[in-house]
Amino acid sequence: MLLVQIEFTAPLWQWQVRTDSWWFVTVPPEHSDELADLPLPPRGFGSIRVRVTVGxxxxxxxxxxxxxxxxxxxxxxxxxxxxEGLVPEKAVSVTLETIDI
Known part of the structure; x- marks a missing residue:
């Protein structure tokens, strides 16, 4: 099993669709590239299963x-x-670890 652990800090942002609000943190480009290079089995929407720690x-x-x-x-x-008391546009420290690879 291949395990990748990434630590980064990025702001919390909101994406509104119709009446729903979704909140996200964007994985920085260098770490996104690392994730994109993983040999993954096909999953819905190109998703990657992860274990995340915030605070x-x-x-x-x-x-x-x-x-x-x-x-x-x-x-x-x-x-x-x-x-964790997260608020929009404030930095969030994230530890992300791939699973099921």
Whole structure:
């Protein structure tokens, strides 16, 4: 199993679609390139399964390729945003680890 661990800091941003709001942190280009180069089995929407830690919260989710930034984006659950006191446009320190590779 190939394991990649990435640490980065990036701002929290909101994407609004119709009445829904989705919150993300963008994986920096150099780390997105590293993820894009992984030998992955096909998954929905080109996603990559990851374990994420922000502050004292760890959860399993996926990162997704983004046309907006040309890299990957990490969705930030409301539960995590509330638990860690995350606010829009403020830096979020993230540890991301690939799983299921």
């Amino acid at each position: 004292g919260t760890t959860w399993t989710t996926s990162v997704f390729p983004s046309d907006r930034d040309g890299g990957y984006v990490l969705p930030m659950k409301k539960k995590v945003r509330q638990a």
